[in-house]
Amino acid sequence: MxxxxxxxxxxxxxxxxxxxxxxxxxxxxxxxxxxxxxxxxxxxxxxxxxxxxxxxxxxxxxxxxxxxxxxxxxxxxxxxxxxxxxxxxxxxxxxxxxxxxxxxxxxxxxxxxxxxxxxxxxxxxxxxxxxxxxxxxxxxxxxxxxxxxxxxxxxxxxxxxxxxxxxxxxxxxxxxxxxxxxxxxxxxxxxxxxxxxxxxxxxxxxxxxxxxIHPKDDVLFQLETILINTYAKKGNVVIPSFAVERVQTIMYLLWQLKKQNKIPDIKYVIDTPMGISVLDVFKNNTKWHKLTPSDIDEMCDMFTMISNFEDTIKAIYDKQPKVIIAASGMITGGRVLAYLERYISESENTVVLVGYQAEGTRGRRLLEGEKELKFHGKYFPVLANISSIEGLSAxxxxxxxxxxxxxxxxxxxxxxxxxxxxxxxxxxxxxxxxxxxxxxxxxxxxxxxxx
CATH class of the missing domain: 3.60.15.10 (Ribonuclease Z/Hydroxyacylglutathione hydrolase-like)
Structure with a gap:
């Protein structure tokens, strides 16, 4: 063999x-x-x-x-x-x-x-x-x-x-x-x-x-702290996420914080058409995870779901502070690039890395402190705050x-x-x-x- x-x-x-x-x-x-x-x-x-x-x-x-x-x-x-x-x-x-x-x-x-x-x-x-x-x-x-x-x-x-x-x-x-x-x-x-x-x-x-060994930190508290600190600066939080499971995990955690009134009453955006579609996979396969269909429905109610790129552009230029969850998780492509082109060079914003960042990806370079990133043929200075929550790894x-x-x-x-x-x-x-x-x-x- x-x-x-x-x-x-x-x-x-x-x-x-x-x-x-x-x-x-x-x-x-x-x-x-x-x-x-x-x-x-x-x-x-x-x-x-x-x-x-x-x-x-x-x-x-x-x-x-x-x-x-x-x-x-x-x-x-x-x-x-x-x-x-x-x-x-x-x-x-x-x-x-x-x-x-x-x-x-x-x-x-x-x-x-x-x-x-x-x-x-x-x-x-x-x-x-x-x-x-x-x-x-x-x-x-x-x-x-x-x-x-x-x-x-x-x-x-x-x-x-x-x-x-x-x-x-x-x-x-x-x-x-x-x-x-x-x-x-x-x-x-x-x-x-x-x-x-x-x-x-x-x-x-x-x-x-x-x-x-994953840190034993309280990931809910970490997420809460990042959101409150960024909101105090009137900034935006961008969370690059894998569309499968990671988007849904972040949604669940934010939903728990919202139910406890621990995070600001601002717009929470899911901008990944595939991540939105995965929610249906969760509903269709309830024996494979811990959420009930009613949990999923209640969780989704707090989020603005974006599928069309025209709505992505509107969200990018919306001046109100917000939290955006968008794919891809290692910033190799997808909708998150459009947000980072606009937000990564503004010091009031925060980028939160919540998954493994492989060698050679933009996410890995951010994690290692790189001061500029290249998107679509152009370089952008990294002035936003870069945070990582390692305990959320799948x-x-x-x-x-x-x-x-x-x-x-x-x-x-x-x-x-x-x-x-x-x-x-x-x-x-x-x-x-x-x-x-x-x-x-x-x-x-x-x-x-x-x-």
């Missing part, structure tokens, strides 16, 4: 791992690379394993770095089934349509203003390409064994993280292989605690926060990752550490060795390992 590490090896993006045997080839996740230019350029290349030879794709959840390359895979020849949970299918449809639309708009703008070195600039894939992917989806229920061949099967189990997210148990060649996917926090605001694997010969474990920290391994009935033959930057990967490797004595390996991008 060969394992091809085609993404999320030495980086947190582009998740793609191929399990290849004599009779079966399975791709686990099919994510887009984000962040550093050297990684983003890989999106334009060809997969080292010919897509036409892949029998099945199994997607753990609907974030872009786990599903965003599916249209390219299909364009390059894949025609098999794509397995995932029901909420994940709904999320992926929204994510891919949004991704294609953003790419088309950015290519159009780059061509119009001639700031791309490519002539013409082209999207990686289009909305028409996305439509070719949808018929290939096959929804599966958690804890249900799905046969792939006579002697191989898989099942999904709950991972927390975002709605629909699952870990994966794959039985092939007489071996049990477990993929964590992305693991949520045990005390997440909206998601239930992740389930733990009971047996595995090989484990592929995410390591996003492998060397860090990823479990080192303690959560170590606990996730705690119910195994025997030591796995090896733990492969993936989906992390180098320092995080090595920090988790050392912690696993100290805690359990398990053999760990940190694969490199493009590496092929025989098992």
């Amino acid at each position: 060969k394992i091809h590490f085609l993404g999320a090896a030495g980086t947190v993006t582009g998740s793609k791992i191929v399990i290849q045997t004599n009779g079966l080839t399975v791709l686990v996740d099919c994510g887009m690379f984000q962040g550093l230019k050297a990684l983003r350029e890989l999106n334009r290349g060809s997969l080292e394993v010919a897509p036409a030879t892949i029998d099945y794709v199994i997607v753990t959840h609907g974030h872009l770095d786990h599903c965003g390359w599916l249209p390219k895979l299909v364009n390059d020849g894949f025609s098999g089934k794509i397995f995932c949970s029901h909420p994940t299918k709904e999320i992926i449809q929204l994510i891919l349509q949004d991704s294609a639309k953003i790419q088309e708009e950015e290519a159009e703008m780059a061509n119009k203003y001639s700031y791309s070195k490519h002539n013409p600039a082209l999207p990686l894939y289009t909305t028409e390409d996305v439509e070719k992917v949808i018929p290939l989806f096959k929804v599966v229920l958690p804890h249900t064994e799905i046969k792939l061949t006579t002697n191989s099967w898989f099942r999904l189990f709950y991972a927390g993280h975002i709605i629909g997210a699952c870990s994966l148990e794959l039985y092939v060649e007489g071996k049990t292989i477990v993929f964590s996917g992305d693991i949520g926090q045990d005390n997440d605001v909206l998601m239930f605690p992740p389930e733990k694997p009971k047996h595995a010969d090989y484990i592929f474990l995410e390591s996003t926060y492998g060397n860090r 990823h479990g920290d080192q303690e959560n990752l170590i606990q996730w391994l705690s119910e195994l009935d025997a030591a796995p033959k090896k733990v492969f550490l993936i989906h992390g930057e180098n320092i995080a990967l090595d920090g988790l490797r050392l912690k696993i060795i100290d805690t359990y004595g398990y053999v760990c390996q940190i694969p490199t991008l493009g590496q092929v390992i025989d098992v």
Whole structure:
């Protein structure tokens, strides 16, 4: 059996791992690379394993770095089934349509203003390409064994993280292989605690926060303080957020503060069409999270929902203080760029980072104190206040990752550490060795390992 590490090896993006045997080839996740230019350029290349030879794709959840390359895979020849949970299918449809639309708009703008070195600039894939992917989806229920061949099967189990997210148990060649996917926090605001694997010969474990412990700070108090301080300066609060789960988490927290009369009575804006659509996914899949339909309705009542870009422009030039939640979470694109172009150079405003910021993203550069950012070919000085609330991450920290391994009935033959930057990967490797004595390996991008 060969394992091809085609993404999320030495980086947190582009998740793609191929399990290849004599009779079966399975791709686990099919994510887009984000962040550093050297990684983003890989999106334009060809997969080292010919897509036409892949029998099945199994997607753990609907974030872009786990599903965003599916249209390219299909364009390059894949025609098999794509397995995932029901909420994940709904999320992926929204994510891919949004991704294609953003790419088309950015290519159009780059061509119009001639700031791309490519002539013409082209999207990686289009909305028409996305439509070719949808018929290939096959929804599966958690804890249900799905046969792939006579002697191989898989099942999904709950991972927390975002709605629909699952870990994966794959039985092939007489071996049990477990993929964590992305693991949520045990005390997440909206998601239930992740389930733990009971047996595995090989484990592929995410390591996003492998060397860090989330602060135990009161995130409600942090959010309240930021809003009050910014309002006192008559400024605006901009919260770049992932449209899936993070937007809904911030909405929930603001709703709780509003019910307690702890935050100003100002306009609270949700400006992410996809984030708004995800609220319907929450309503349609109530067994996957902690909110009731009435909670969702009451929570939504306090927000101004913006879908049309004309309303975005009106909101940007509205001089009244307000709170804006807009995608994308790492400021790589989307509506949030329009707000930051206007607000990031004004000292009375605040930008609040509430999720992981990958290497090479604008969010990471803000987090590290960069004094100017580039949007759409222009540089803008960073004069707004930059705050971070790390405790809101949808990823479990080192303690959560170590606990996730705690119910195994025997030591796995090896733990492969993936989906992390180098320092995080090595920090988790050392912690696993100290805690359990398990053999760990940190694969490199493009590496092929025989098992």
